[in-house]
Amino acid sequence: MAQVIYGSEVSKDIRSELSEQIAALRASGRRMPKLAVILVGENPASLSYVTGKEKACTQVGMESELIKLPASTSQEELMAVVRRLNADPNVDGILCQLPLPDGLDSAQVIREIRPDKDVDGFHPINVGKLHLKEDGFVPCTPLGCMELLHRMGINPAGKRAVVLGRSNLVGAPVARLLLNENATVTICHSKTENLPQVCAEADILIAAVGRAKMVTADYVKEGAAVIDVGINRSAEGKLVGDVDFASVEPKAGFITPVPKGVGPMTITMLLKNTLKAYRQHEGE
Numbered sequence: 222m223a224q225v226i227y228g229s230e231v232s233k234d235i236r237s238e239l240s241e242q243i244a245a246l247r248a249s250g251r252r253m254p255k256l257a258v259i260l261v262g263e264n265p266a267s268l269s270y271v272t273g274k275e276k277a278c279t280q281v282g283m284e285s286e287l288i289k290l291p292a293s294t295s296q297e298e299l300m301a302v303v304r305r306l307n308a309d310p311n312v313d314g315i316l317c318q319l320p321l322p323d324g325l326d327s328a329q330v331i332r333e334i335r336p337d338k339d340v341d342g343f344h345p346i347n348v349g350k351l352h353l354k355e356d357g358f359v360p361c362t363p364l365g366c367m368e369l370l371h372r373m374g375i376n377p378a379g380k381r382a383v384v385l386g387r388s389n390l391v392g393a394p395v396a397r398l399l400l401n402e403n404a405t406v407t408i409c410h411s412k413t414e415n416l417p418q419v420c421a422e423a424d425i426l427i428a429a430v431g432r433a434k435m436v437t438a439d440y441v442k443e444g445a446a447v448i449d450v451g452i453n454r455s456a457e458g459k460l461v462g463d464v465d466f467a468s469v470e471p472k473a474g475f476i477t478p479v480p481k482g483v484g485p486m487t488i489t490m491l492l493k494n495t496l497k498a499y500r501q502h503e504g505e
């Protein structure tokens with residue numbers, strides 16, 4: 222029987238700490254931390270995530286600015302918006318919601334964001350800093366996964382960790398964070414052979430493949446910690462994880478649900494990154 226770890230609950234604790242810190246800044250007459258979010262086009266999932274980010278900023282007392290651009294926006298127009306936000310001294314964090322509409326180059330946009338305002342942690346400078354164990358911005362979802370592990374009381378040092386998926390946004394950075402905390406890390410992908418057997422060696426299993434309910438009990442070692450990063454949508458539009466919760470939960474030691482697991486932690490870590498950027502900009 223697994224202990225279910227609700228990122229939604231952990232988020233409440235962290236967000237109330239952030240609210241207190243920001244209230245103290247306000248009480249001393251300081252400007253408020255500000256996150257700017259760029260949304261290009263009308264992707265409904267992106268709109269719901271962006272709305273969630275804005276609500277979370279308001280909830281903790283941060284300012285946020287949503288820049289909504291039409292899908293017809295050119296690369297140059299988008300780059301100009303990023304440059305304007307880079308230059309705005311009141312903007313601490315900049316995020317361009319992915320995926321961008323076809324025809325727009327997200328890598329070029331990410332490179333244009335000032336690394337000290339890149340609260341997604343996607344800029345090559347911040348990716349490099351993560352790999353060099355230097356202080357930079359760490360991507361929000363991987364940071365959320367590590368926070369959940371710590372809240373489970375799990376120290377990754379010496380443990381076997383398996384990361385299922387190797388995306389730039391989640392799999393690769395979370396594997397690095399686990400390695401930085403001295404886990405023995407295996408990264409699995411579509412070419413991995415004997416996938417269930419490899420995953421079943423893990424004390425810590427991170428599922429970030431983007432395939433609904435792919436991870437069943439035969440992928441899981443008795444008592445393992447299973448973190449589900451999946452954000453798949455069922456035919457009815459329901460949010461479904463990469464883990465088949467019903468089949469895995471009886472066998473795992475810890476498990477995170479979808480929804481109410483990693484998702485809310487992603488938003489909460491974004492708030493933390495934005496406050497971190499603010500403090501750097503304020504010379505604290």
Ligand SMILES: Nc1nc(=O)c2c([nH]1)NC[C@@H]1CN(c3ccc(C(=O)N[C@@H](CCC(=O)O)C(=O)O)cc3)C=[N+]21
Pocket residue numbers: 269270273316317318319320341361362452460479480481482483484485487488
């Ligand atoms: N530049 C960029 N940065 C991102 O961090 C980024 C992105 N683009 N594109 C899309 C992904 C996905 N993502 C999520 C954020 C919140 C939830 C979340 O809060 N999920 C809730 C459910 C929310 C709902 O019901 O829609 C939950 O799991 O409980 C999920 C996924 C951030 N992303």
